Structure formats: C-alpha cells, structure tokens
Amino acid sequence: MFSLNGSSFTNNSLSGVSRCLTQSSRRGVSGPMVVAAAVNSNGKPGDRNVSVLVENSMKESAAAPVEKEIKSTVTGGVGDVYGEDSATEDQSITPWTLSVASGYSLLRNPHYNKGLAFSEKERDSHYLRGLLPPVVVNHDLQVKKMMNNLRQYEVPLQRYIAMMDIQEMNERLYYKLLMDNVEELLPIVYTPTVGEACQKYGSIFRRPQGLFISLKEKGKINEVLKNWPERKIQVIVVTDGERILGLGDLGCQGMGIPVGKLSLYTALGGIRPSACLPITIDVGTNNEDLLNDEFYIGLRQRRARGQEYAELFDEFMYAVKQNYGEKVLIQFEDFANHNAFDLLAKYGTSHLVFNDDIQGTASVVLAGLMASLQLVGGTLAEHTFLFLGAGEAGTGIAELIALEMSKQTGIPLEETRKKIWMLDSKGLIVNSRMESLQHFKRPWAHEHEPVKELVNAVKSIKPTVLIGSSGAGRTFTKEVVQALATFNEKPIIFALSNPTSQSECTAEEAYSWSEGRAIFASGSPFAPVEYNGKVYASGQANNAYIFPGFGLGLIISGAIRVHDDMLLAASEALAEQVSQENFEKGLIYPPFTNIRKISANIAAKVAAKAYELGLATRLPEPANLVAYAESCMYSPAYRSYR
Numbered sequence: 001m002f003s004l005n006g007s008s009f010t011n012n013s014l015s016g017v018s019r020c021l022t023q024s025s026r027r028g029v030s031g032p033m034v035v036a037a038a039v040n041s042n043g044k045p046g047d048r049n050v051s052v053l054v055e056n057s058m059k060e061s062a063a064a065p066v067e068k069e070i071k072s073t074v075t076g077g078v079g080d081v082y083g084e085d086s087a088t089e090d091q092s093i094t095p096w097t098l099s100v101a102s103g104y105s106l107l108r109n110p111h112y113n114k115g116l117a118f119s120e121k122e123r124d125s126h127y128l129r130g131l132l133p134p135v136v137v138n139h140d141l142q143v144k145k146m147m148n149n150l151r152q153y154e155v156p157l158q159r160y161i162a163m164m165d166i167q168e169m170n171e172r173l174y175y176k177l178l179m180d181n182v183e184e185l186l187p188i189v190y191t192p193t194v195g196e197a198c199q200k201y202g203s204i205f206r207r208p209q210g211l212f213i214s215l216k217e218k219g220k221i222n223e224v225l226k227n228w229p230e231r232k233i234q235v236i237v238v239t240d241g242e243r244i245l246g247l248g249d250l251g252c253q254g255m256g257i258p259v260g261k262l263s264l265y266t267a268l269g270g271i272r273p274s275a276c277l278p279i280t281i282d283v284g285t286n287n288e289d290l291l292n293d294e295f296y297i298g299l300r301q302r303r304a305r306g307q308e309y310a311e312l313f314d315e316f317m318y319a320v321k322q323n324y325g326e327k328v329l330i331q332f333e334d335f336a337n338h339n340a341f342d343l344l345a346k347y348g349t350s351h352l353v354f355n356d357d358i359q360g361t362a363s364v365v366l367a368g369l370m371a372s373l374q375l376v377g378g379t380l381a382e383h384t385f386l387f388l389g390a391g392e393a394g395t396g397i398a399e400l401i402a403l404e405m406s407k408q409t410g411i412p413l414e415e416t417r418k419k420i421w422m423l424d425s426k427g428l429i430v431n432s433r434m435e436s437l438q439h440f441k442r443p444w445a446h447e448h449e450p451v452k453e454l455v456n457a458v459k460s461i462k463p464t465v466l467i468g469s470s471g472a473g474r475t476f477t478k479e480v481v482q483a484l485a486t487f488n489e490k491p492i493i494f495a496l497s498n499p500t501s502q503s504e505c506t507a508e509e510a511y512s513w514s515e516g517r518a519i520f521a522s523g524s525p526f527a528p529v530e531y532n533g534k535v536y537a538s539g540q541a542n543n544a545y546i547f548p549g550f551g552l553g554l555i556i557s558g559a560i561r562v563h564d565d566m567l568l569a570a571s572e573a574l575a576e577q578v579s580q581e582n583f584e585k586g587l588i589y590p591p592f593t594n595i596r597k598i599s600a601n602i603a604a605k606v607a608a609k610a611y612e613l614g615l616a617t618r619l620p621e622p623a624n625l626v627a628y629a630e631s632c633m634y635s636p637a638y639r640s641y642r
Ligand SMILES: O=C([O-])CC(=O)C(=O)O
Pocket: 190, 191, 244, 245, 246, 334, 356, 357, 497, 498, 523, 542, 543
C-alpha cells in the first residue's frame, strides 16, 4: 500500500504504475498506453457540478429525491467531466495518469497483451525478455490453438468460461476468435449458453466484468461511473436482471447479458471494446432460489419497486448523460414488461435509448417477414398474424409490422393493427377483456369471442404467420403446427423465445409437423434438420442481427434520439442482405458469417435516416455511408508497439 494525494492504493489498483513510464511528456507514442484508474477513496469526486450535486443530495435525507439536483447540473457537456480544470484548491480530484505499460504488467493488461505474439523487438523495448518462452507466434496460430482448446470442452458452459478467460487475458485474441468463428462461438458467448452462465453466474464468477450499481450506491452513482477505467463510452447495455431471456428473474446475475451483448457490439458491429460499458442495476431479486443461494452475488433482498426504483434509475440515467454526454447510446436489455415500456417512454425524449427486446427484436422479425414474402408471395398487409405472448417482444414486433403496413398502404395504423392478433396467458386478447388489460396490450384487443387455447385461436383466426414471444417453451404443439399447416401452403413460424429450452418448438418439430413446408426461424440457433431425405436449415431471428449495426449507425451519425423509422430502415437493410442462394435453401436471414458487412449496411441505412430526420449531429454527412461505416469499425488485428 502507498499513498497518493491522501488516498491509499494497493499496487494493483494502479495497474503496474511501478513499472510504467510516465507518459505526460511523450504524447503521440503508439505504445500500449494505460490510463491508471487511481480513484480517490474519500467519496468526493473532483467535478465541481458533481460535488455540488452529491453534497446537496447528502444534505437532504437519504430518502429525499435527488432528481431535481441531478437534472439541474446536466448541461450535456463532457469537456471537463472529471473536474481537473475547474476544481478549486479545496476540491479533491481523481488523479488519473497516462502511462506506458511494459514488462509484467503489460502481459497482464488484456487491452494490450499479445501473449506469444510479441515480436523480438517488442520483447526488448518493453522489458519482456525472459517473461515469455522463446517462440514467437502469429495471431492466426493463436486463434487456431484456442479453437483447438475450446473444442476439447464438451460442456458449452466450460467453453463459455474459457472464452471469458481469454477476454480477460488478451482482448484482441478474444475478438479475433469470435469474428473468425462467429457461427461456432455465438452460441457460446450468447444465447443459449449465456443463459446458463447467468443462472450459475455466482458459482462461475472469477473476476467482475462491467459495473454493478446497486441500491447501496444510491446518491453516489456519479462516483461509481468514475471508477470505470474508460472515459469515452459510446454504448451502455444495462439490465436490472428481472427478465433474463426467457429464464425470468436472475437478479444481479443478469450481468452476463450486457457483457455478452457488448461483445457482439464489438465483434459484429465494430464498436471499440473500450467504448462499451456493461451495467447491471441491482435492486434485489424475487428469485427465492437465488436469495437462498450461498454463492449469489447480488443484494439479498426482494426487488425495490415504485419510487425507490424510479429514483435510483433516474439518478443513473442523468449520471450517464453527465459523464458521457448526449450521444451515448443506452440499450435497455431484459427488463420485465412493467418497467421496459415505461423506461423507454420516459427516457426516449431526453436520452439516446433503445430497448433491444421491444425494438431490436421487432426490427429483426420484420426483416425476416419482408424476406419471407419472397418465398410465400403477397404483401405484408395481405397476411394475418397471430402472436403467442403479448409482452415487450410481441407487442413491439406487432407495432412495427402495423407501422410498415400503414406506410406501404396508406391505411391508418388503427386499421392495420386489426390484421394482428395476440394471445396471452389468459387467452386471445379481445375487446371484452379491455378493462383488465395492461396498457401496452390494449391496441391489440379486437372484436372476437373469447378463446382460451392457442390451437383454437389458430383454427379460428387462420393466421398465415405464427409468432411465439411468450418466453415459455414447447407451446407450439404438434396440434398447433398441424392446424396451421392445413390452411397454409407455406406456414411461417417464428419461435422467438430464448434460450433453446424456452423455444416454442424445435426446428425438427416445425419441419416434420408441417411435412417440410414451414418457413421457420427461431431466437436461439438450431442445427440443420433432415426430413424425408431433405436438409432444412433454419434462420436465427435474433436481435443480434440488428442491434450492433443499429448502434453503429447511431454512433457514426452522432444521432441524439432513436426514431421508429430507423428501425424500419434497419429491417429493410437486413432483408436486402438475403441472397438468392439463401432463399433457395429456405433461409430468410443471411448467414452470420457475413455479419460485419450486414452491420455496415444496417448502420448506413440507420445513419441516412438520422440525417434525413435531422437527428444527426456529425456533419457533414459522409458521401458513402457504407464505406464510412466500414472504415469506423474496430479491427482486432494486433498493433505494433515501438
Ligand atoms: O438475447 C437474446 O438472445 C435475444 C434477446 O434479447 C432476448 O431473448 O431477450
């Protein structure tokens, strides 16, 4: 332990300062620069506004709302957020230092470590001699070795843990692995395996990832954000863990989801890893198993609701804006319905927010539907839709379909919504249930007699498209699929719930029960299926196709708000990427192997829409947005250190 500016630090907290050369006089060096996150521990951040804010809120009683003070200090400016310039002598600041990492600490810094790929020259100039065995290998060989190692693990969760270890050890190796082997590794770092990882997060927990903001941090969220070692954040994925995939309330252990989503932001959408910040808001959990689990990592209390929740969230949202400015994208992920819609509505006018489960899923499904029309014919408005599940995903998709139909035909939204039917746990959503319906379900109540069972709704409504978004597995039974197949030559079936255990039916069931006629896509991946001597490959209707490119489009245009027309633009861009060859295989999504190109195209269309709507701030608009998007994308290639 030693003391700096009156605060105590362990050696580790200054990530190798003892071996680092102070950088202030050597700007422009292309060596491994490290920002040493030496955060003062006296609880007084240096920023003048923040100090005022925190002191004000401390003066008030702990329960008093801090919203007023927080809002009043937000200027949208990010110039001097750490307060180094504006602090007076009596205000303490965070002593950040820029330094060059070398030697042992360089090998332990995941941003800059290259392992055995350090060149002879780098080994000399960065004090690495003797710390590495003599061999020098290239990036490709490292990837080959890691893939060999990963394939030795038969249990997917072991592969997940191994991937997390690689991410902690050598970030560029992690992203190159993921990008070069996207179809093989996506099911590991993402659905379905990430679901199991969240369920067991407490047990497999090694090193913390992302930021945990719990009720204990109320009144101090500004300081917590300052503890994060990166300053230039472009995308935050935040969850409160209440509805993790279709697995329900996993509390603080939901952190696996923001971490996984942001890995995809980098690998699939080209956002720099250092610009990505995963956050879990911990307000407790109502999951009894977790509350009784000795390895649980979160607050051991039931969920805070109402004002307590709203105040913590408000403090968080304004602290984010204060620290990272107007253009940081905040992606809401896996909130329960009752919060998801309200948070999106509440912050949609003041922040750049995007709800992946409502908007991202909607955009990916609309893209799949646009592509399906090439196989089944007709226009969107000529189809009839039935949803099982009227939550975030279901109503979000329904609204985007209705909007697109309305744009295509000129028919008012209220009318196009009538082509879309929904069934929730209480049966078909019909007018006679109106009084008891949650507000987000009401637009979908149409005139019809009550129907309880899905199979009877299918027989009565005769949908051409059946979409499962309830989070409950195995609900598209043989009877349901067979009924659908009696009046559709090519029934379109989306089994969207994640992970695989929650899928409404399997690919094999969809093809065999429809005698090979279904056009099928699912939220979690299924291997190709053989039926009657023919191989059927199904698509993955997962928002992973959309959010990385969508976010990139917002960032490259400097967008300040999300607009529904941007979602439609993203759907069109994705649907356009389905090739004739894909269609011939019955696919309605392009393969993930092309995802970087797909993301660049989505980004370009989203950015173009932002410029058109006057929501872009990065001017002038680049002439070729696809080329510009591609040029902005992160590459995991190693850099040379002088
Ligand atoms: O994470 C995924 O695979 C898709 C998604 O957003 C969800 O199921 O909540």
